[in-house]
Each structure stands twice: as structure tokens, then as C-alpha cells.
Amino acid sequence: MMKVVIIGNNVAGTFSAQNIRMLDKEAEIEIYSLEKYLYYTRIKLPELISEQVTIEDLIVFKQEWYNTKNIKTTLGKKINRIHPEHKHVFFEGESEPIEYDKLIIATGSMPNIPQIKNANEMIGKGVFTLRNIDNALEIKEYIDKNKVSKAIIIGGGLLGLELAKQIKNCGLDTTVVEFFPRLLPRQLDVDCGGMLEKVIEDMGIKVVLSAATEEILGDEKVKGIKLKDGREFEAEIVLIQAGIRATLDLARQAGLETNRGIIVNKYLETSVEDVYAIGDCIEFNNQTWGIIPACIEQSKIIAASVLGKKTIEYHGTVPKNTLKIVGIDLTSVGVFDPEDIDQVGAGWEILKAVDKKGNCYKKIILKDNKLKGAILFGEKKAIPYVNKNMDSEIQEDELRKAVGIYKWKCEGCGYVYDEAKQDLLYKDLPEDWKCKCGNCKDDFQRQPPEE
Numbered sequence: 061m062m063k064v065v066i067i068g069n070n071v072a073g074t075f076s077a078q079n080i081r082m083l084d085k086e087a088e089i090e091i092y093s094l095e096k097y098l099y100y101t102r103i104k105l106p107e108l109i110s111e112q113v114t115i116e117d118l119i120v121f122k123q124e125w126y127n128t129k130n131i132k133t134t135l136g137k138k139i140n141r142i143h144p145e146h147k148h149v150f151f152e153g154e155s156e157p158i159e160y161d162k163l164i165i166a167t168g169s170m171p172n173i174p175q176i177k178n179a180n181e182m183i184g185k186g187v188f189t190l191r192n193i194d195n196a197l198e199i200k201e202y203i204d205k206n207k208v209s210k211a212i213i214i215g216g217g218l219l220g221l222e223l224a225k226q227i228k229n230c231g232l233d234t235t236v237v238e239f240f241p242r243l244l245p246r247q248l249d250v251d252c253g254g255m256l257e258k259v260i261e262d263m264g265i266k267v268v269l270s271a272a273t274e275e276i277l278g279d280e281k282v283k284g285i286k287l288k289d290g291r292e293f294e295a296e297i298v299l300i301q302a303g304i305r306a307t308l309d310l311a312r313q314a315g316l317e318t319n320r321g322i323i324v325n326k327y328l329e330t331s332v333e334d335v336y337a338i339g340d341c342i343e344f345n346n347q348t349w350g351i352i353p354a355c356i357e358q359s360k361i362i363a364a365s366v367l368g369k370k371t372i373e374y375h376g377t378v379p380k381n382t383l384k385i386v387g388i389d390l391t392s393v394g395v396f397d398p399e400d401i402d403q404v405g406a407g408w409e410i411l412k413a414v415d416k417k418g419n420c421y422k423k424i425i426l427k428d429n430k431l432k433g434a435i436l437f438g439e440k441k442a443i444p445y446v447n448k449n450m451d452s453e454i455q456e457d458e459l460r461k462a463v464g465i466y467k468w469k470c471e472g473c474g475y476v477y478d479e480a481k482q483d484l485l486y487k488d489l490p491e492d493w494k495c496k497c498g499n500c501k502d503d504f505q506r507q508p509p510e511e
């Protein structure tokens with residue numbers, strides 16, 4: 061009987077186990093993990109700090125699930141050595157080997173701590189990162205014990221903003237400091253970044269952009285931060301959410317080929333025989349991911365590969381991110397700014413409609429008439445259409461209807477007002493606006509027409 065050992069029990073490790081079990085009722089499956097909790101979702105960790113959820117709420121699969129699937133888990137223990145030549149691994153401080161036939165590394169990633177003076181020294185003394193349940197509990201405890209009233213979040217990406225919202229919900233004066241000149245630099249273009257900034261500020265969260273943090277101020281306890289331009293901001297807690305780094309120590313020790321992640325091929329095989337890798341810790345085709353949909357997609361491929369059925373191949377996952385803040389609908393999928401990579405013209409086309417009053421921004425990116433990406437802000441209805449049609453050829457009428465970007469045709473002269481090419485939506489044109497032929501607003505027909 062084949063024995064599969066999986067290191068790491070978050071989404072990548074757990075879904076690998078689930079998919080292997082679906083394909084093979086007999087294989088022995090053992091999961092080992094450093095964290096002491098059963099598989100839980102990290103998405104709601106900020107809400108654990110604001111006590112909107114409990115640890116129990118975060119756990120995705122309870123013990124019964126593992127029993128039913130006959131998946132053995134060992135929690136709260138670190139694997140610190142892999143010996144591929146003997147096909148076994150060891151726990152830290154233990155000499156009894158754990159044998160495997162196939163090994164899956166799903167060690168995930170850790171928060172990145174940028175080069176900031178005093179940052180590492182102040183960890184636990186008011187500087188924290190948020191990756192796991194224990195981090196969330198530590199942050200909460202520090203806020204309560206020290207009666208913290210002012211917080212700084214370094215990083216205006218998705219995790220930084222979601223954390224800022226929950227810190228604000230705890231009643232703290234909250235400031236987000238972002239290195240780039242806009243929020244969500246990896247998901248938004250300049251225009252939409254500006255609209256989001258306003259909405260975030262309206263929630264009472266301060267935003268400081270183009271702000272490179274030079275130093276964490278304080279000695280025994282954090283007192284604030286200093287930026288490279290000399291500005292200083294006071295705070296009793298500083299939370300760093302500035303990207304992630306793949307957890308590679310174990311893979312490097314075992315002699316696996318690594319770069320930013322563990323290098324894998326289209327079957328998720330590493331450079332060493334019978335050792336596979338998945339999730340936040342991998343690099344495929346010079347790319348790393350760091351999102352749940354990638355882990356889930358990869359888990360189907362790894363299950364087949366491990367069982368010797370190389371029937372499916374990995375071709376990468378389209379990046380898809382949704383900002384999870386109540387009151388904001390924002391999703392960014394795939395390519396969001398071809399201008400940024402100087403690709404407009406080479407078959408790229410952009411359809412964009414902006415409703416500044418309604419805080420709505422819709423941008424659709426096409427290449428050779430195939431859907432390649434979108435930003436949808438203040439707009440939820442179009443998400444299923446975009447997800448379903450990514451990389452497919454689109455019907456323009458169908459796309460416009462789904463996303464709600466219309467053309468309006470003058471019944472008199474045939475002039476077409478295309479919202480995708482204008483600064484104002486048709487509905488926001490002044491009531492006394494007139495067509496070149498003299499016709500007024502009411503003399504226009506929507507294209508595609510209402511059904």
C-alpha cells in the first residue's frame with residue numbers, strides 16, 4: 061500500500077489529501093503540521109482580532125472529517141529534516157524517522173518583513189505580522205494589555221487593508237502606510253486606486269501613500285515609525301502586512317531546487333524523485349501565487365501525479381483577488397493594467413466605465429477579443445461572467461450586458477455615445493446635454509437594448 065506523507069495542513073496540504081483519497085481509497089495518508097489547529101481558513105484572521113469570529117468558526121474540517129476520510133493528522137510538530145535518499149523525514153528533536161513512498165511539501169509562506177531598521181528587534185514588543193491564529197491572539201492580547209489606541213499598518217495591499225478595517229473596528233485610530241503611490245498596487249490601476257482610497261478614508265482609516273518606512277521607533281515598546289522622507293507617525297502597535305515569502309528552509313535542507321519558491325514542473329514534481337510541492341511554497345514557470353484558488357487547482361493535479369496518473373497538467377492559475385471588507389465590492393482578475401506593461405496596441409483593448417458619484421469602476425481587458433482581466437469596483441453582478449469567460453473569446457453584446465457598459469445611439473443622426481470611451485456614464489450626462497444633431501438625451505436608445 062502506498063504511503064503519502066504531507067507536510068503542512070492548510071489549504072494546499074488538506075486539499076491534496078482530500079483529492080488523493082477521492083482517487084484512492086487505500087493509500088495511507090498522513091499530514092504533519094507545525095500549527096496545533098486542524099485546517100482553518102486564514103481569510104477571517106483579522107476578524108479574530110476584532111472578535112467577530114471565534115477560532116471554532118475558522119476551522120474548516122473538524123476531526124470527524126479526517127476520521128471519515130481515514131486521514132491521519134499530527135499537529136503542533138515541526139518536520140525539520142527530509143532525507144530523500146532514504147525516503148523519510150524527521151521531527152525536530154526526534155530521531156525516529158517517518159517513512160514515505162511519496163512526499164508532498166505544503167509548507168506555505170510567511171509574512172515578508174521589509175528592510176526596516178529595528179523591525180525584527182521589535183517583533184513582539186508592539187510589532188506584529190498576521191499569518192496564523194496565534195499571531196491574531198497575540199495582537200489582540202497586546203492591544204488589550206497595553207490599552208493601545210493608535211495603530212499603523214505597513215502595507216496597503218489586500219491583507220493590509222482587511223486588517224486595517226478590523227483594527228479600526230476594535231476602536232483604534234488606524235493609519236495605513238503604503239510604499240507605492242496607490243492602494244492595492246498589485247490589483248488596481250491608478251484611477252481605481254484613487255477611488256478606493258477615498259472609500260477607505262471615509263471609513264475613518266487614514267492612508268499615507270508613497271511612504272517608505274525607514275525605522276520602527278521605540279525601545280522596550282513601539283512608539284511609532286519614521287519614513288525615509290523624515291516624517292514620523294506615532295503608534296503603540298505596528299502591524300506589518302507587506303507581502304509573503306515562501307517557506308523554503310526544509311526544501312533547501314533536502315537539496316531541492318528552489319528560487320523564490322520550490323521549483324516544480326507541470327505535474328508538481330520537484331527536482332527530487334517522489335517529492336512533490338504545492339501551494340504558496342511553489343514556483344512554476346517563474347511565477348508564485350499566494351492565493352487559495354491556486355492551491356485548490358494544484359491539489360487536483362498533485363493528487364493524480366502522486367498516484368502515478370499523470371493525466372492532468374498545471375498551466376498556472378489566473379490571479380483573482382477580492383477585497384473582503386464589508387461595504388466594499390472590489391474584485392481584480394488577471395491582467396488589470398496593460399498600459400503598465402506597455403502592451404496596449406498589440407491586440408489589447410480596454411472597455412472602461414467610471415461612475416465617480418456612485419463609486420463604481422468597471423474595467424475589462426481584452427486581447428485579440430479574448431477576456432484577459434477585469435477590475436470590478438462597486439459591481440458584483442459581473443463577477444460570475446468574468447470568471448466564467450476568462451481566456452475565452454467574447455461576444456461584445458453579451459459582455460456589455462453582463463458588465464453594464466452600454467452604447468447609446470441617437471435616433472436622429474445615428475451618433476453613438478459609448479460609455480466605455482467617455483468619462484461620464486450616459487445617466488450622468490446633464491439633463492440639458494444635446495447630441496450634435498440637436499437631439500436631446502431622451503432621443504437615444506440603449507445598445508444592447510433592454511430585454
Ligand SMILES: Cc1cc2nc3c(=O)[nH]c(=O)nc-3n(C[C@H](O)[C@H](O)[C@H](O)COP(=O)(O)OP(=O)(O)OC[C@H]3O[C@@H](n4cnc5c(N)ncnc54)[C@H](O)[C@@H]3O)c2cc1C
Binds near residue numbers: 067
Ligand atoms: C490574513 C490572511 C487573509 C487571506 N485572505 C485570502 C483571501 O481572501 N483569498 C485568498 O485566496 N487567499 C487569502 N490568503 C492567502 C491564503 O491563506 C494562502 O494562499 C493559503 O493559506 C496558502 O495555503 P498553503 O497550504 O499553501 O500554505 P499555508 O497556509 O502557509 O500553510 C502551510 C502550513 O505548513 C506548516 N509548516 C510549515 N513548515 C512546516 C514544517 N517544517 N513542519 C511542519 N509544518 C510546517 C505551517 O505551519 C502552516 O500551517 C490570506 C492569507 C492571510 C494570512
